[in-house]
Amino acid sequence: MPDAMHSSKTRLLDAALTIIRARGYSATRIEDVCETAGVTKGSFFHHFKGKEDLAVAAAKYWSDTTGAFFDSAPYHRHEDPLERVLGYVEFRKAILTGKVQEFTCLVGTMVQETYDTHPAIRDACDASISGHAAKVEADIAAAMKQRKMQPRWTAKSLALHTQAVLQGAFILAKAKKDAAIAADSVDHLRCYIELLFAEYSEKRNLPDHR
Amino acid sequence: MPDAMHSSKTRLLDAALTIIRARGYSATRIEDVCETAGVTKGSFFHHFKGKEDLAVAAAKYWSDTTGAFFDSAPYHRHEDPLERVLGYVEFRKAILTGKVQEFTCLVGTMVQETYDTHPAIRDACDASISGHAAKVEADIAAAMKQRKMQPRWTAKSLALHTQAVLQGAFILAKAKKDAAIAADSVDHLRCYIELLFAEYSEKRNLPDHR
DNA sequence: GACAACATACCAACTAGTCGGTATGGTACT
DNA sequence: AGTACCATACCGACTAGTTGGTATGTTGTC
Secondary structure (H helix, E strand, C coil): CCCHHHCHHHHHHHHHHHHHHHHCCCCCCHHHHHHHHCCCHHHHHHHCCCHHHHHHHHHHHHHHHHHHHHHCCHHHHCCCHHHHHHHHHHHHHHCCCCCHHHHCCHHHHHHHHHCCCCHHHHHHHHHHHHHHHHHHHHHHHHHHHHCCCCCCCCHHHHHHHHHHHHHHHHHHHHHHCCHHHHHHHHHHHHHHHHHHHHHHHCCCCCCCCC | CCCHHHCHHHHHHHHHHHHHHHHCCCCCCHHHHHHHHCCCHHHHHHHCCCHHHHHHHHHHHHHHHHHHHHHCCHHHHCCCHHHHHHHHHHHHHHCCCCCHHHHCCHHHHHHHHHCCCCHHHHHHHHHHHHHHHHHHHHHHHHHHHHCCCCCCCCHHHHHHHHHHHHHHHHHHHHHHCCHHHHHHHHHHHHHHHHHHHHHHHCCCCCCCCC
């Protein structure tokens, strides 16, 4: 096995992430991916069965790389699980920098085009989103348990809501060519989570501070 | 001028909405649109300069038809502007029925694929989203003024946040082939708005979580 | 030699867009 | 009224270019 970090397959996957995030799945041409990766079509079809196979592999590669990225983020160091949840949200806000295609989500982009026509890609995207949400859900559930909360909502639905806000924020950022609008929505998400937990933590005996 | 409701141009636009919402912009073939509309390619190119022109026209048509649809919705009858805002959110939740491509948003789908390559389409999508958000913003601003609120957030950012949640909820619904997950996110949005306004209505403040 | 990892050349299918043409209806002039 | 003229609406075969995929090498390594 040659250097996995810079193998042709890895370069093809990296190129796929870049191009699909900018243009979407359908508009992404295999030849463009090859050119960006610096390999030829023969090499591409050695590593992937076809375009759909690339998309599925790209979704898994995306899950793996972003998963490792978030696992190494500093917010995990908080003792309080709620601090970890809020730290996660702040971290998501902090990485809204640079060009739009550099902070938006591969699988959120792909699933829009493929959910009805490419079940394998849809499943791969769902697995990526759900897997990521599950990590957030764990911290939310821990924070709820710590406070003995029994709200009408579940940790799972709130975790998925965080993903919905982020995905929607990406769409607004694309429409407006502006990351700031996405950051505003993430601020609202943070505010919501604080309100949800404040309601239970303080039992409405809330100090005046404004 | 022939019957505008069933003219070839209108049928082409209706067909475009259906197909683009299911497959996205790039994967939509002009011939499919023509076939669904029951017209020929010659007719298509008589009415539209090309595929991009169709997409721009479809975004405007989408704004017009959905705009009229929401304008006629019953939640506008509430006297209290906050009731109108919450009524809007409930209405958005109520229409999450049927197949995914029947309740998802055309412009949210299109902008993902076109923001970087088709500025004209992106602008049309932005206009559609922003125009819709502005209507929500008006009610939010009225509710804020009524309560003499001066929060850190603005009516505009909250209105755009509602759109982000909805767009994100659509992505989750597509990934999971399930409208229920979208409804859960809209519930969280309603809960958030209630908390934001309850905070001011009931004169209670929040502790600082940082 | 066997196999993985590439490269080159090529094809078949698809598709956006073109183009010459027809049908219809309005208008203006005589 | 008749007719010449013109614009709009529409048709469908055709083209030029694109693109996913294949067939057939070549090279390096165990």
